Amino acid sequence: MYETFFRFSGKPFQLNPDPAFFYGSRGHRRAMAYLEYGLHQSEGFIVITGEVGAGKTTIVRSLLEQLDPGKVVAATIVSTQVDASDILRMVAGAFGVPSRNLDKAGLLLAIETYLVSVAAAGKRALLIIDEAQNLSAAAVEELRMLSNFQLEDHALLQSFLVGQPEFRDMMQRAEMQQLRQRVIASYHLGPLDLQETRGYIEHRLRHVGWTEDPRFEAGSFNAIYGYTGGIPRTINTLCDRLLLAAYLGETHLVTEAQVREVIAELKEEFSSPRSRSAAAMGRTVLAEADAAPGTIPADALAVERLRVSPELASQVAGMAGSYDLQRIEARLAGLEQSVSATLNVLNQLLQAVRRDDVVGEKTE
Numbered sequence: 001m002y003e004t005f006f007r008f009s010g011k012p013f014q015l016n017p018d019p020a021f022f023y024g025s026r027g028h029r030r031a032m033a034y035l036e037y038g039l040h041q042s043e044g045f046i047v048i049t050g051e052v053g054a055g056k057t058t059i060v061r062s063l064l065e066q067l068d069p070g071k072v073v074a075a076t077i078v079s080t081q082v083d084a085s086d087i088l089r090m091v092a093g094a095f096g097v098p099s100r101n102l103d104k105a106g107l108l109l110a111i112e113t114y115l116v117s118v119a120a121a122g123k124r125a126l127l128i129i130d131e132a133q134n135l136s137a138a139a140v141e142e143l144r145m146l147s148n149f150q151l152e153d154h155a156l157l158q159s160f161l162v163g164q165p166e167f168r169d170m171m172q173r174a175e176m177q178q179l180r181q182r183v184i185a186s187y188h189l190g191p192l193d194l195q196e197t198r199g200y201i202e203h204r205l206r207h208v209g210w211t212e213d214p215r216f217e218a219g220s221f222n223a224i225y226g227y228t229g230g231i232p233r234t235i236n237t238l239c240d241r242l243l244l245a246a247y248l249g250e251t252h253l254v255t256e257a258q259v260r261e262v263i264a265e266l267k268e269e270f271s272s273p274r275s276r277s278a279a280a281m282g283r284t285v286l287a288e289a290d291a292a293p294g295t296i297p298a299d300a301l302a303v304e305r306l307r308v309s310p311e312l313a314s315q316v317a318g319m320a321g322s323y324d325l326q327r328i329e330a331r332l333a334g335l336e337q338s339v340s341a342t343l344n345v346l347n348q349l350l351q352a353v354r355r356d357d358v359v360g361e362k363t364e
Contacts, residue, residue, distance in 0.1 A: 001244065001247060002243045002244055002246070002247035003208070005247045006210070006213055006214060006243065006246075006247070006252075007209065007211075007213070008205075008208040008209055008210065009208045009209045010207075010208045011208070011240075012204040012205050012207065012208045012210070012239070012243075013204060013235075013236040013237075013239045013240040013243070014236065014240075015233060015236055015237065017055075017057040017058040017061055018058070018061075019058060019061045019062040019064075019065050020207065021058070021203075021204050021207055022058055022059070022062045023055075023199070023200045023203045023204070023232075025192050025196045025199070025200065026196070027189050027190050027191075027192070028055060028059055028189065030187060031048055031050075031056075031059050031187045031189050032059055032062065032063065034046065034048070034185045034186070034187040035048065035059065035060070035063050035160070035185070036063065037185055038158075038160075038184050038185035039063070039126070039158070041158075041184050041185075042124060042154070042155065042158060043147075043154075043155035043158055043184070044147065044155070044158065044159075044182045044183065044184040045143075045144075045147065045158075045159050045160075045161055045179065045182050045183045045184065046158075046159070046160045046161070046183070046184065046185045046186070047132075047160075047161045047162075047163075047167070047168075047171065047183055047185070047186040047187075048060070048160065048161070048162045048163075048186075048187055048188075048189060049162075049163055049164065049165055049167055049168050049186075049187075049188045049189065050164070050165070050188060050189030050190070051164065051165065051189075051190075051191065051231060052164060052231075052233070053231045053232055053233025053234055054189045054190070054191060054231060054232065054233075055189065055232045055233075056130075056162050056163075056189055057130060057162065058232075059189070060128060060130070060160060060162055064128075067126075070123070071122075071123055071124065072123060072124050072125075072126055073095070073118050073123050073124070073125050073126065074126040074127075074128065075091070075094035075095045075125075075126070075127055075128070076094065076128040076130060077090050077091065077094050077127070077128070077129050077130065078130045078131055079129055079130065079131050079132060079134045079135050079139075080131075080134055081134055081136070082134075082135070082136070082139055083136060083138060083139060084136070084138040084139050084141065084142045085104060085107075086139070087135065087139040087142050087143065088104065088107045088108070088111070088142055089107065091111060091127060091143075091146065092107060092110060092111055092114075094127070095111070095114055095125070095127075097110050097111055097114045098110065111146065111149075112149050112156070115149055115156035115157055116151055116156065118156070119151045119154065119156055120151075124158065125156060125157050125158070126157075126158050126159075126160070127143075127146075127157060127158070127159045127160070128159070128160040128162065129143070129159065129160065129161050129162065129163075130162050130163075131162070131163060131164075132161040132162055132163030132167045133163040133164045133165075133166040133167040133170065134163075135167075135170075137170065137173065137175055137176070140170070140176065140179060141175075141179070143159060143161075143179075144178060144179045144182060146159075147159065147182055165188070168188065171183075191229050191230030191231050192230035192231075192232065192235075193230060194221070194222070194225045194230070196230065197221065197224060197225045197228070197230050197235060198221045198225075200232060200235060201216070201221070201224070201235065201239055204236075204239075213252050214243070214246050214251070214252045214253055214254050215252065215253050215254070216254045217253065217254065217255045217256055219255070219256035220254050220255060220256045220258070220259045222256070223256045223259040223260055223263070224238060224239070224242075224259055227259075227263045237266070238259075238262065238263065238266065241262050241265070241266065242254055242258065242259060242262055245258060245261075245262050246258070
């Protein structure tokens with residue numbers, strides 16, 4: 001929609017991973033180097049982890065584009081909650097190996113026969129498991145067993161395991177010791193810093209022909225980084241909405257104020273209907289209390305006026321520490337429960353204020 005308005009050749013902030021937009025931040029270059037090193041070893045496992053939307057899949061796809069299909073046969077699996085037998089069928093399907101009506105022994109034989117044929121043709125087989133955190137321990141063990149397939153002294157299969165931070169926790173379990181011994185390279189991809197966030201945005205814009213239209217104020221990048229925490233997918237979502245807002249407002253300048261306005265809109269959209277209604281009700285109640293004679297204005301409430309129990313204070317502190325905005329996409333299902341709990345605590349705090357006011361009036 002806004003591409004024509006800004007004379008872009010395409011959409012700069014699409015959510016689907018596209019190797020053409022690969023941005024070589026410090027972390028992404030290091031992750032790519034680990035993959036290239038591991039691939040050069042031609043065996044074992046390479047593990048890449050990172051937060052949701054950190055760019056793991058884009059890195060893997062960028063590497064795949066560099067591979068010579070005449071030398072490497074690559075297959076990709078995006079895993080879900082599967083058991084050990086299902087993962088073997090998914091591996092067979094990814095490589096195009098017929099597996100219908102085969103039992104486990106038949107599956108293993110069919111996969112091994114295929115891998116031997118790949119090696120005999122002078123090629124290597126590479127298996128990529130995306131969303132590896134969804135695998136069960138038994139499924140991971142089956143993958144490890146596949147790595148035992150060899151032709152003379154050469155491994156027939158190499159695997160990339162790509163997943164969220166939970167997969168790192170799984171790898172530390174005692175039953176994962178044998179798998180850890182097969183890992184030849186491992187890297188955790190972190191978020192971009194402030195400077196890299198700006199570089200990432202400008203890199204994607206230039207890829208579609210950006211000539212500083214629209215122009216971004218310096219403060220706008222600070223606001224973008226503050227909301228996204230340097231997570232590429234979240235940056236894409238926000239910047240796409242910023243360009244849409246600029247187009248609708250027929251402006252060629254993105255200011256810090258505009259960024260904060262769009263951020264507020266996104267937060268409103270992500271909130272549940274119940275929380276939006278509660279927030280609106282809360283604003284109404286505070287406005288009425290502020291306007292009513294003899295009441296304390298909302299902006300005059302001070303923390304020191306609240307007389308709450310240590311248990312309630314600990315509950316509030318625990319809730320604040322549990323919020324993780326960078327992974328909101330993966331936790332939307334629990335958002336409503338968190339909001340409900342927050343409203344419950346706020347209600348207790350307001351009751352504490354009211355009790356304090358009543359005590360004050362009686363003493364007067």
